[in-house]
Amino acid sequence: MMQVLPIQSDAPTKESPCPGRLIVLTGPSGVGKGTLMQEMLKRHPELYYSVSVTTRSPRPGEINGENYYFISRSKFEQLVEQGEFLEWAEFAGNYYGTPREAVLNQVQSGKLVVLEIELEGARQIRASFPSALSIFILPPSLNELESRIRGRAQDSEEAIARRLYRAQAEIQAADEFDVQIVNDDLETALQGIEATLFG
Ligand SMILES: Nc1nc2c(ncn2[C@@H]2O[C@H](COP(=O)(O)OP(=O)(O)O)[C@@H](O)[C@H]2O)c(=O)[nH]1
Numbered sequence: 001m002m003q004v005l006p007i008q009s010d011a012p013t014k015e016s017p018c019p020g021r022l023i024v025l026t027g028p029s030g031v032g033k034g035t036l037m038q039e040m041l042k043r044h045p046e047l048y049y050s051v052s053v054t055t056r057s058p059r060p061g062e063i064n065g066e067n068y069y070f071i072s073r074s075k076f077e078q079l080v081e082q083g084e085f086l087e088w089a090e091f092a093g094n095y096y097g098t099p100r101e102a103v104l105n106q107v108q109s110g111k112l113v114v115l116e117i118e119l120e121g122a123r124q125i126r127a128s129f130p131s132a133l134s135i136f137i138l139p140p141s142l143n144e145l146e147s148r149i150r151g152r153a154q155d156s157e158e159a160i161a162r163r164l165y166r167a168q169a170e171i172q173a174a175d176e177f178d179v180q181i182v183n184d185d186l187e188t189a190l191q192g193i194e195a196t197l198f199g
């Protein structure tokens with residue numbers, strides 16, 4: 001049975017003297033969320049990174065269970081019906097979702113749990129967990145964003161176009177989130193995230 005744990009409050013409780021917190025890292029595709037996240041995990045191994053579930057095909061080098069849990073659309077839809085996701089969204093033709101139980105357990109055990117997710121999912125988390133801390137990563141410019149997506153050279157022309165189109169709308173939403181950080185110089189952006197989390 002699904003266990004739903006109360007994590008709306010950051011106040012210490014008897015059960016969890018040091019309650020954790022949900023951290024949402026969002027921003028357009030290609031802005032560098034994954035890169036920032038990897039570096040944060042290297043520097044702060046105490047952070048818990050929530051591995052998402054997706055229907056997208058693995059890219060070369062991606063490992064099931066490490067980058068994502070790669071599953072079929074029908075299995076994903078089944079998990080949605082079973083209420084297994086804390087949030088989920090369709091992005092560029094694929095589904096992505098955050099496993100509910102693992103994340104809530106980690107927060108309850110006092111961890112800072114980081115979700116690296118797109119805008120719609122980030123909005124869902126903000127609505128369900130007002131105490132979550134949300135960080136929006138901005139590109140220095142749209143041109144730079146395009147060259148980063150192209151530089152990664154792992155998406156088709158069509159996928160690149162879809163990501164760029166969506167990015168323009170996503171950037172407009174930056175102000176909805178608690179903190180905005182421009183990922184121009186990587187080290188500066190990392191220090192901005194560190195100051196936000198541990199400040
Ligand atoms: N809502 C939601 N978005 C996710 C989740 N996991 C990843 N994403 C987002 O889905 C988008 C596409 O991810 P991906 O296909 O890996 O491409 P990339 O992040 O552009 O390299 C990115 O903005 C991710 O942050 C999730 O569990 N839920």
Ligand SMILES: Nc1ncnc2c1ncn2[C@@H]1O[C@H](COP(=O)(O)OP(=O)(O)O)[C@@H](O)[C@H]1O
Pocket residue numbers: 027028029030031032033034035036148149151152183184185186187
């Ligand atoms: N500060 C930065 N300056 C230059 N390139 C960057 C920076 N941050 C990330 N990149 C590059 O941009 C591309 C997209 O980054 P990625 O982390 O995959 O973005 P996202 O996870 O937001 O889609 C990668 O090739 C990455 O190496």
